[in-house]
Amino acid sequence: LAKDERRAIGLARGIARLFEAMDQVSLAEFTVRNGRRADVIALDAKGLFTIVEIKTSLANFRSDAKWREYLDFCDFYYFAVPEDFSQEVLPDEHGLIVADRYDATILRPSCEAPMNASRRKAQTLRFARLAARRLRELTDPGI
Numbered sequence: 177l178a179k180d181e182r183r184a185i186g187l188a189r190g191i192a193r194l195f196e197a198m199d200q201v202s203l204a205e206f207t208v209r210n211g212r213r214a215d216v217i218a219l220d221a222k223g224l225f226t227i228v229e230i231k232t233s234l235a236n237f238r239s240d241a242k243w244r245e246y247l248d249f250c251d252f253y254y255f256a257v258p259e260d261f262s263q264e265v266l267p268d269e270h271g272l273i274v275a276d277r278y279d280a281t282i283l284r285p286s287c288e289a290p291m292n293a294s295r296r297k298a299q300t301l302r303f304a305r306l307a308a309r310r311l312r313e314l315t316d317p318g319i
Contacts, residue, residue: 183232183258184215186277191216191228191256194273194280200226203307208249209298212242217250219303225291226252228273234262249299252286 177185188204195202195218202218208227216228227250231237237255247253254271257263263283266272271286291299 180232180236184230187230187232187256187258187275187280188216189277190275190280191230191273193278194275194282195226201307203303203310206303206306208246209295209302210245210249212245214246214249216256217303219300223296223300224251224288225296225299225303226250226254226286228254228256230256230275231261231266232258234265237265247289249291249295251288251291253289254282254286256280 185204192202192204195216198220200218200220202216204216205213206217207213208217214227215230218226218228220226227246229243229246231240243255252271254273255266256273256275257266258276259274261274263272263274268284269287271282272284273280273282275281
């Protein structure tokens with residue numbers, strides 16, 4: 177794995193721990209209906225979705241304009257960056273998380289932008305099925 181990929185995996189771990197502490201369940205590498213793969217998606221007890229886009233470096237942020245394509249698939253949207261990231265380049269209208277491989281902190285909360293109800297239902301089912309499939313693969317790697 178490349179350095180940025182290894183760093184992103186570590187940040188995803190810290191973000192998952194943050195969501196766990198907030199009583200939310202999360203998955204890394206979740207593909208939304210438009211084919212884009214969210215770095216982290218979380219689901220809370222009310223059925224609300226949060227998508228987190230991880231940016232490991234300024235070059236990583238500048239080379240990726242697809243992040244806007246996630247907005248229709250979540251109620252809350254965050255950028256997550258390591259502590260040494262130049263945060264001033266990130267759009268102010270979205271949430272901001274600073275993370276490392278052990279933990280994460282929300283520096284700027286995300287505003288809620290409610291999802292379409294039918295899209296939420298379909299995504300909730302996909303989320304549950306993917307989580308169950310991943311658990312099954314862990315308990316029976318031969319499938």
